[in-house]
Amino acid sequence: MADDLGLNLSLNLIPDDVLSSAAGGKKEKVFGDRRSRVQQRKELRRQKGDATKSDSLGENRSREKRKHEDDSDNDAESSVGNKAARTDSNHKTGAKKGKGSVVISSLFRKNPEVPVVSNAEVATLQENVFSGDTFRELPLHPYLISNLEEKQGFKQLTEVQKRTIPVLLQGKDALVKSQTGSGKTLAYAVPVVQSLQARKLKVTRMDGPYALVIVPTREVRNVYLFLLFQSFVWIVSGCLMGGEKRKAEKSRLRKGINVLVATPGRLMDHINTTGVLSLARVRWLTSDELYPMQKDVALIMNALKAQCPDPPQTVLLSATLSQGVERLSSITLSNPERVNVSDHAGSASATAGEASSPSAPPNGVTTSPDTESFSLPSQLKQHFLVTPCKLRLVLLAGLVLWKCKYSKPCSKMIVFLSTQDAVEFHAQLFAQVLGCKRTIQKKLSDLADTKTQGLQVFKLHGDMPQKDRSKTFQDFTATSSGVLLCTDVAARGLDLPHVDWIVQYTSPGATVDYIHRVGRTARAGSLGHSLLFLMPSEVGYVTELNRYRISLTQFDQSKILRCLLQNISDLPKPTSNTSGVSNSKLVCVRSLRCRTLHKTEFAP
Numbered sequence: 001m002a003d004d005l006g007l008n009l010s011l012n013l014i015p016d017d018v019l020s021s022a023a024g025g026k027k028e029k030v031f032g033d034r035r036s037r038v039q040q041r042k043e044l045r046r047q048k049g050d051a052t053k054s055d056s057l058g059e060n061r062s063r064e065k066r067k068h069e070d071d072s073d074n075d076a077e078s079s080v081g082n083k084a085a086r087t088d089s090n091h092k093t094g095a096k097k098g099k100g101s102v103v104i105s106s107l108f109r110k111n112p113e114v115p116v117v118s119n120a121e122v123a124t125l126q127e128n129v130f131s132g133d134t135f136r137e138l139p140l141h142p143y144l145i146s147n148l149e150e151k152q153g154f155k156q157l158t159e160v161q162k163r164t165i166p167v168l169l170q171g172k173d174a175l176v177k178s179q180t181g182s183g184k185t186l187a188y189a190v191p192v193v194q195s196l197q198a199r200k201l202k203v204t205r206m207d208g209p210y211a212l213v214i215v216p217t218r219e220v221r222n223v224y225l226f227l228l229f230q231s232f233v234w235i236v237s238g239c240l241m242g243g244e245k246r247k248a249e250k251s252r253l254r255k256g257i258n259v260l261v262a263t264p265g266r267l268m269d270h271i272n273t274t275g276v277l278s279l280a281r282v283r284w285l286t287s288d289e290l291y292p293m294q295k296d297v298a299l300i301m302n303a304l305k306a307q308c309p310d311p312p313q314t315v316l317l318s319a320t321l322s323q324g325v326e327r328l329s330s331i332t333l334s335n336p337e338r339v340n341v342s343d344h345a346g347s348a349s350a351t352a353g354e355a356s357s358p359s360a361p362p363n364g365v366t367t368s369p370d371t372e373s374f375s376l377p378s379q380l381k382q383h384f385l386v387t388p389c390k391l392r393l394v395l396l397a398g399l400v401l402w403k404c405k406y407s408k409p410c411s412k413m414i415v416f417l418s419t420q421d422a423v424e425f426h427a428q429l430f431a432q433v434l435g436c437k438r439t440i441q442k443k444l445s446d447l448a449d450t451k452t453q454g455l456q457v458f459k460l461h462g463d464m465p466q467k468d469r470s471k472t473f474q475d476f477t478a479t480s481s482g483v484l485l486c487t488d489v490a491a492r493g494l495d496l497p498h499v500d501w502i503v504q505y506t507s508p509g510a511t512v513d514y515i516h517r518v519g520r521t522a523r524a525g526s527l528g529h530s531l532l533f534l535m536p537s538e539v540g541y542v543t544e545l546n547r548y549r550i551s552l553t554q555f556d557q558s559k560i561l562r563c564l565l566q567n568i569s570d571l572p573k574p575t576s577n578t579s580g581v582s583n584s585k586l587v588c589v590r591s592l593r594c595r596t597l598h599k600t601e602f603a604p
């Protein structure tokens, strides 16, 4: 909706060929045409007997009118080939040519005022990622330790691993809260592997599942998790995911899987209908980031209760243990140990953007005692950008080009959009207009050839066939630069390596969603940036985030435009081969070009 509006408003942008002719020697011809048209109109009016009235209006009126017609004509000329532009009521205020041929596109004029957002102090919650201890300090099998240290390169335990692994090795239930990317997966996987390999009666695959790991989305099957489970070859791990072929899954279940990683829906499907899954031996149940699916978890718990003689050891993990998760824990956990890494860490003051709304506290932001506070990685630099609706698409396209194409080295970026349709639209637009067209379908091996030529565009949403989802996941994992456009399907639990930027083009619903989205970067101590797009009417969201001790700084949009100016010769041309892209979609690239070609109030 917002994008459509932006596109409609910008339809009167000036195509390049017209711009160049306007700046060159065709001015006279344009002026000549205008004069003859004015004459024709006068003639017409005279014929209608209107001449007396027209004369009586005096010289001033006609001068004013001529000026008005000048503008209209120039606009009309500017919008050649763009019929919609002529009918747009905005066309009169569209492109103005004044001193020194400075043109300001209507896209950048008549915008609502962007509210001033001043800085405030926020005491952010801080967690240490690494503990300084090594895996050797834990009572683990030497082969497991060497696998972790040598094969996977994990030299130190993270804080959450240091606190959680001993608790789980004692057989207790646990409720674990630790920031995104802090290594929670290993915190539950290591005790499971250690306990399974230590069983007196050696595990065989025909025993069926001993451990159930429930994950929110299909892509959350960390490669390193499976490598870990494969440390001991007789322990068989496998997954059940929506979108996969049931028949193949049934045959794998029949052969036997000891550690089963599954999405809740598909797991329930096998429990209820296929009849090949026995839960009688399940000893461990882990639920990672499953608060949104708490109903499914409760159903799985009931199924387990019905089949298991003893309740399994259960652990719930999340970066955002909110009151909802606490409620879930009360029905699923028995006398759980609480592991909250931020309890042991301090808080740090940070400068945050405070919206100048009447409700905002005048000095700093107060966090009410009831408010849950969340910790985010300290290496994550969080920004927000307040921009009028019609500039959003241009700025997003500019940012993507800047970070993923023109920067050295190029970045890896994830852009969160609100709907599957929005993902499809932007993926098609960016791939065809800004990037190398074949990127989405291209084989990964071929991408290296096109790396310097265009932007790599990937897409991920819940309505894609499983084959395409897996391919996107693999390709985006392997690539060193590019942009992934996605819905919230990629917001929780996904571990995509080396992501530099998280862009939230549509603001998330709840604060926890914000936390999980930005948590796809700055993982395991690495650096990362996030940018939240806000419309002027949405700046209050910054204050809301401050209440949860989340600190953001305002992003200067002129940085994006400065980068585009530097790369003006490389910007795609609207006249280039754009088959398959509708005219309205081309507006994006035209906007970029116009915006950058013509010095405006934002230009450096």
Ligand SMILES: Nc1ncnc2c1ncn2[C@@H]1O[C@H](COP(=O)(O)OP(=O)(O)OP(=O)(O)O)[C@@H](O)[C@H]1O
Pocket (backbone or CB within 6 Å): 153, 154, 155, 156, 157, 158, 161, 178, 179, 180, 181, 182, 183, 184, 185, 186, 222, 224, 289, 318, 319, 492, 493, 494, 495, 519, 523, 524
């Ligand atoms: N001890 C360690 N040393 C170094 N890196 C580690 C260690 N443990 C885990 N990692 C790395 O940290 C990254 C994040 O781990 P993981 O996905 O388990 O985090 P998480 O806390 O579950 O995140 P989220 O809350 O987003 O699900 C992974 O890429 C993993 O390889």
